[in-house]
Amino acid sequence: MAPSDSPLPAAAGPPLLVLGGGGWGTALALVLRRAGHEARVWCHDPQHGERVEASRENSRYLPGVRLPPGIRFGSRLEELAAGVEVVFSVVPTQFLRAALESFRGGLPLAPLVVSCSKGFERGTLELPSSIISALLPASRVVILSGPSHAEEVARELPTAVVVASRRPAEAQRVQQLITGPRFRAYTSSDPAGVEIAGAAKNVIALAAGIADGIGFGDNARASLVCRGMAEITRLGAALGARAATFAGLAGIGDLVATCTSRHSRNRAVGVRIAQGEPLDAILRSTHKVAEGVETARSLRELAGRLGIELPITAEVYSVLFEGKPPREAVEALMGRELKEEA
Amino acid sequence: MAPSDSPLPAAAGPPLLVLGGGGWGTALALVLRRAGHEARVWCHDPQHGERVEASRENSRYLPGVRLPPGIRFGSRLEELAAGVEVVFSVVPTQFLRAALESFRGGLPLAPLVVSCSKGFERGTLELPSSIISALLPASRVVILSGPSHAEEVARELPTAVVVASRRPAEAQRVQQLITGPRFRAYTSSDPAGVEIAGAAKNVIALAAGIADGIGFGDNARASLVCRGMAEITRLGAALGARAATFAGLAGIGDLVATCTSRHSRNRAVGVRIAQGEPLDAILRSTHKVAEGVETARSLRELAGRLGIELPITAEVYSVLFEGKPPREAVEALMGRELKEEA
Numbered sequence A, B: 001m002a003p004s005d006s007p008l009p010a011a012a013g014p015p016l017l018v019l020g021g022g023g024w025g026t027a028l029a030l031v032l033r034r035a036g037h038e039a040r041v042w043c044h045d046p047q048h049g050e051r052v053e054a055s056r057e058n059s060r061y062l063p064g065v066r067l068p069p070g071i072r073f074g075s076r077l078e079e080l081a082a083g084v085e086v087v088f089s090v091v092p093t094q095f096l097r098a099a100l101e102s103f104r105g106g107l108p109l110a111p112l113v114v115s116c117s118k119g120f121e122r123g124t125l126e127l128p129s130s131i132i133s134a135l136l137p138a139s140r141v142v143i144l145s146g147p148s149h150a151e152e153v154a155r156e157l158p159t160a161v162v163v164a165s166r167r168p169a170e171a172q173r174v175q176q177l178i179t180g181p182r183f184r185a186y187t188s189s190d191p192a193g194v195e196i197a198g199a200a201k202n203v204i205a206l207a208a209g210i211a212d213g214i215g216f217g218d219n220a221r222a223s224l225v226c227r228g229m230a231e232i233t234r235l236g237a238a239l240g241a242r243a244a245t246f247a248g249l250a251g252i253g254d255l256v257a258t259c260t261s262r263h264s265r266n267r268a269v270g271v272r273i274a275q276g277e278p279l280d281a282i283l284r285s286t287h288k289v290a291e292g293v294e295t296a297r298s299l300r301e302l303a304g305r306l307g308i309e310l311p312i313t314a315e316v317y318s319v320l321f322e323g324k325p326p327r328e329a330v331e332a333l334m335g336r337e338l339k340e341e342a
Helices: A023-034 A046-055 A077-081 A095-105 A130-137 A150-154 A168-178 A191-213 A218-238 A248-262 A265-274 A277-284 A289-308 A311-321 A324-332 B023-034 B044-056 B077-081 B093-103 B128-135 B150-154 B167-177 B191-213 B218-238 B249-260 B264-273 B279-286 B291-306 B311-321 B328-333
Strands: A015-017 A039-042 A071-074 A087-088 A112-115 A140-145 A161-165 A181-187 B016-019 B040-042 B071-074 B086-089 B114-115 B140-145 B161-164 B185-190
Touching: A015 A023, A023 A039, A023 A071, A023 A087, A023 A150, A023 A168, A023 A265, A039 A046, A039 A077, A039 A140, A046 A071, A071 A077, A087 A168, A087 A181, A087 B140, A095 A130, A095 A289, A095 B191, A112 A130, A112 A168, A112 B071, A130 A140, A130 A191, A130 B023, A140 A168, A140 A191, A150 B218, A161 A168, A161 A191, A161 A248, A161 B044, A161 B167, A161 B218, A168 B264, A181 A191, A191 A218, A191 A265, A191 A289, A191 A324, A218 A311, A218 A324, A218 B150, A248 A265, A248 B218, A248 B249, A265 A277, A265 A289, A265 A311, A265 A324, A265 B114, A289 A311, A311 A324, A311 B311, B016 B023, B023 B040, B023 B071, B023 B086, B023 B150, B023 B167, B040 B044, B040 B077, B044 B071, B086 B167, B093 B128, B093 B291, B114 B128, B128 B140, B140 B167, B140 B191, B150 B279, B161 B167, B161 B191, B161 B249, B167 B185, B185 B191, B191 B218, B191 B249, B191 B264, B191 B291, B191 B328, B218 B249, B218 B291, B218 B328, B249 B264, B264 B279, B264 B291, B264 B311, B264 B328, B311 B328
Parallel strands: A015 A039, A015 A087, A039 A071, A087 A112, A112 A140, A161 A181, B016 B040, B016 B086, B040 B071, B086 B114, B114 B140, B161 B185
Antiparallel strands: A140 A161, B140 B161
């Protein structure tokens, strides 16, 4: 297994709690541990939590990475949450509400919750921060997003993310908690923009995967990324976010990582769809969540409510849920009548 | 060799002239031929021109692509330029002035010249359009740029580019000349922005290649692309270009293609430098031009004159010309003090 490059500092201060024992939750626990904190990881599935805790490896979601002392996996929330002041929520968006409902009373009072989930909830079209605020009304929410594939973060490859809050002191607190030599956090005062960018980019990644899967090249993919950024920025503007956020790490940075990396699950789903696999078979074949699939559904509905055009999202939706041939969808995107650029 | 997917239309109208018989010149001739024009390609090296003309393949710069009838390679400018009204200049920036000086009187009067070269001229720090305007004062210049690797354009993989002029009718004329089913052109009225974006992105691609070459991952590369876009936008603003152009195909679109594609020559040079090969050995080993190397030099000087900070360019310059260890340079970029985004 990959050893840790740097020697670990002794764990100091109150423990930090990560909700969600998938790949990103595990990588984040490593980030926190390397930054000198004790990290505890709550897993929805008790067996999974026990297995990781005993084997010191999350072989299901992040194989090949050894967990050092000072990281503890488990499923008994009250035990794990004792003494915790800051919680990192990495629960997939579609399961977040149910998880928080099951916690009621179990989470420490008024903690700072750092929301790391990406997506829009099906049906309600809510962002993770709204779900957290509704179910934990005494908590203040900070958003964490940016180009951060778990596989690379876990292996200490350099990564930079954004932590966003309208209260500068809270973003700075999280920045200080997580920053280490190979993991840097920049603050932002536009949490809405950072969260929307992180949610919407997964749909663009599905489109990029579809284009790759039908054999289109790097020119086409670059065009899609470029149009995807315009689409996400337009969505953000309609929801009150700042345009500059979409030109930053949480915007174009994360979009580039998600659309071009072999680590991207959403891109990988797009590739398989383009190669003719049915969506339900793809989703059944993996225990990892491709958030873009549900978010394509939510975003299409949201675009209708907001009265805005999201052409890439619309084509991805048609491919995923209406049987549109992938090639037709991508050709429609490449061939749109757009005589003059913005 | 790769056959052409679509049947070719008969060539109609006046012939079009491409200056430069490298990969992009050849791909562009194919684009023009597919759009229904006769295309002539002027080569600096007479032997190269004869060989391509006879073998119907540019085996040196674009191997494996058959040239259909209606494309003619050669080196006698007066012959090739007869009857031509629109010229596409694809001569590498550092050789452009000498090429145009050698033509004096040979090019048809007052043609439209479409500048497809990318870079800043060494010493003068001029962009290709200025060189063309100075040496062909009767010509009007239109800029063509965007994510368009020749290898993919030649194989009819979908590609979208930008043609820019302050005179809308001239950009539209070029748009109509080059647009085909798999190659689309959008117009822009910001030629300065389009040309600056195309020139500067090659330096960022060197940085991305260096990061890849020392084993940094997709997270780090995405951060570099994101900061690179900010850097190029800042440069453009200092030179009077519009910010929106840098969010378009010629800006972020081309930057993504150049920083993430296996076809990118500048990225490939960065990878080799990171792996310890000396620059001069790399440059000697290839007959393809990595424009970013000279442009790093020009941009560094330009940044000084303009009084702006171009941190990625500065680090790339230090690696290329001052012996700075590549890892130190990329770590300096990843670790810059930048507490708050934008």
